[in-house]
Amino acid sequence: MRFRSNVRRWIGVAVLGVVTSAILSACGGGKSPSVLAPNGPAALKESNIAWMVFAICVVVFVGVTSVLLYSVVKFRARPGMPEPRQLHGNTKLEIAWTIAPTVVLFIILAVTISTMFALAQPKDPNTITVRVLGHQWWWEFQYNNGAVVTADEMHVPVNTVVHIDLYSDNVIHSFWVPQLTGKTDVIPGHNNTMWLEASKVGQYRGECTEFCGTQHAHMDFVVIAQSASDYQAWLAAQANPAATPATGSVESQGLTVFKQNGCASCHQIDGVTPVGPKIGPNLTHFGSRGLIAGYVLDNTPANLTTWIHDAQQVKPGVDMPAFDGTKGSQGNISSDQLNQLVQYLESLQ
């Protein structure tokens, strides 16, 4: 009696689990960077093979647990039941259920390997190349051999194969845009390559997926897929040096604050700072970006003020020091100066 109710409970739990998961995944879908919402040819292939795998897993799970549950119900001990037949095995059955999974698994393997080779060779003849650098903890994107350098946002034209060269001079990161393609690790000394292609205009969230230190959680980015003309316009604008503020304007006071507080030792602004490798993001067109600080904050004056004042509050452990005058901070930028600096940076369209 008790056993029967246990079984019923077990089935209940299983059903409940499946239903809850279905509901949750349905309402959770909205803004998730879901593997099953592909927007490019690579992600589409990967999503198709995922559905095949899910289907096979469900069939096998249901098949095996049905026999298991049947046995649990049917063969439970009852009073007066004799000892069961002492069956030691059955070689034919053993061979059968060695061959059956072998066949299924090798069919999956064949699909797997053919998809792998298909994924290795993009079809579209239109291509561009973007160099991607993983830093602790933000992404840098370089176009045209470094003529254009930006951070946090990767602009690409739609229906174009984007070849990506991956570099890291620090630890291992992993570059992932679930809706466009699977991930490739960014490994010092390895200079891996990969490709992606977006088939629709839109914004696709990307993430670092290899644990890379304290702020691994905040090393996100966005791929902005644009029409070919929008992309070209963006690229042309980004190739210009920084806008020069009018003499005596708030923005020009902000530029002075920038120079006086050593910002240039970590940040490049083309046409303003001396050229050379820097540990922080290039700010030449800072005002044109939608999100900052490793895709953590919306690029608003209020957020930028918070970030410069004390970046450690927003993203503890980050290289960006505080400028709030406390012990350990890089200096003290007054609120007036901060306001000027923020206005200057936001003017860098």
Added chain:
Amino acid sequence: MAIGSIATRGRAARKSWSQTALGSWLTTTDHKKIGIMYLFTAFIFFLFGGIEASLIRLQLAQPNGKVLSPEQYDQVFTMHGTTMIFLFVMPTMVGFGNYLVPLMVGARDMAFPRLNALGYWLLLFGGAFMYSSFLFGAAPNAGWFSYAPNTEATPSCFSNSVHALTAQQQAQHAAQTALAGGQGCFAPGSNMDFWIIGLNLLGIASILGALNFIVTILRMRAPGMTINRMPLFVWMTLITSFLLVFAMPSLTVASFFLLFDRHLGTHFFQASQGGDPLLWQHLFWSFGHPEVYILILPAFGMISEILPVFSGKPIFGYTFVAWSGVAIGFLSFTVWAHHMFAVGLPVVAQAFFASTTTLIAIPTAVKIFNWVATLYGGKLRFTTPMLFATGFIAMFLIGGLNGAALAVVPFDYQITDTYFVVAHIHYVLFGGSALAIFAGLFYWMPKMSGRQLNETLGKIQFWLMLIGLNLAFFPMHILGILGMPRRQYTYAPNLGWNGLNLLATVGVGFLFVGVLMFIVNFLVTMRQPANAPADPWHAFTLEWATSSPPPKENFETIPVVRGRRPVWDLNHPELADWRSEHH
């Protein structure tokens, strides 16, 4: 005269010390006592690991959680994984092995009793050493597989000038050094040194234990206990021991390379100096993949003992179950790079590792079919150990299926390093190893202590854990598919991950209560008189042929074995195995 009497008194004092309750445990070389000490110690570490798991889930219960700082989170998730693998599951399996293998093969002790004791004490000191890092605020913090170069440093990183900097200035220093093409101080604290040295102490303990099992099993079996009559738990312990002996050195080499990089100025894993970060991954996973079978094969063995007993019939296909274990053992050394499909290996190499991974799934499937077939047509008694063992089949099946899914390389490109992988390892290690361990604890507790755990409490615990583990770990599949990477200390609220994370935290709550029930059950049971019969379960194997608990020498006379189920044969002469064994 005076000197002599002092010496005599000294000897007398020593003798009485080793006879006190505490002293008899601290000085013992009896495999049963050592086994119990292993189990007890591992259970304490299980509680530590469980507290760490609870902290992780509290932090992630909602977006932008503030329970832990990022640094604390990194230490807690690293120690959770390291603890559950190296300080809970491994020593628990060694504990069961220690207690059971000599009894099951009809021996009086392990082959090397003092070496056995040394192994236990190394485990205890290794674990305590690693945990002492919390006292210095410097617990290991780079995940249980500690990828270089995130774990790298150079001797100069430990100089006073760098040490005087704040953590954030150290990070800047590392970034600037890296920019200049130098070696980075990515892990400048002593966190990783605690991990390396602690792990190597545990590694020595594991190898000593493994050698002892191999010799005991191959050389100390009772008359008539041929290899083909050994209980399957003994088979699986033997295979596991060989895996340990061959896999452990790879971890030793990798971790010493890292130690040398950090303190002697070598650069095995520093790309800017001609080293290679991928060398760490190859070395680590050529240990790490056999390791996951080290964690699960003894569980297979326990399940293969418990299911037949409570089905009232022998294991279905003994030979297939045993030899599929051997096949898994060999193949486990050929699949390591399936942890590395995203590192940019040539496609042909990836195809090779996808194929070997496919192969290893076959013997695993065979085992599951054999367990189900063992139940089929039996006379099933759903005691607590049987509930846990049956639950194990279903949960391990999920762990096998989502593991096979991970071998589908294009899908793996998407979900490796996401919560899908976290779901997989927890179905295998919690749904698999941990359920088997609880099955084993309920099953062998009367033998070890002379007392049977409370069945009602045990059954409630089982249902709490079965529900809890599915609530905790099933949503993680979906989280991974929805794009949530693993090892993030927090997440944004607008990504559709909130509900599933909360559900997972609720599931861990169930598990927490389940474990508390086990502790209560244990404490209550231990106050009862030790009056369990020799064979309370109507079991099959030799450990049930002696009293509960067994005398120090295990058996009054060494038994002579005529089949695979000596105690069944004794109780059922008309159905005895030896009557039918030759066909």
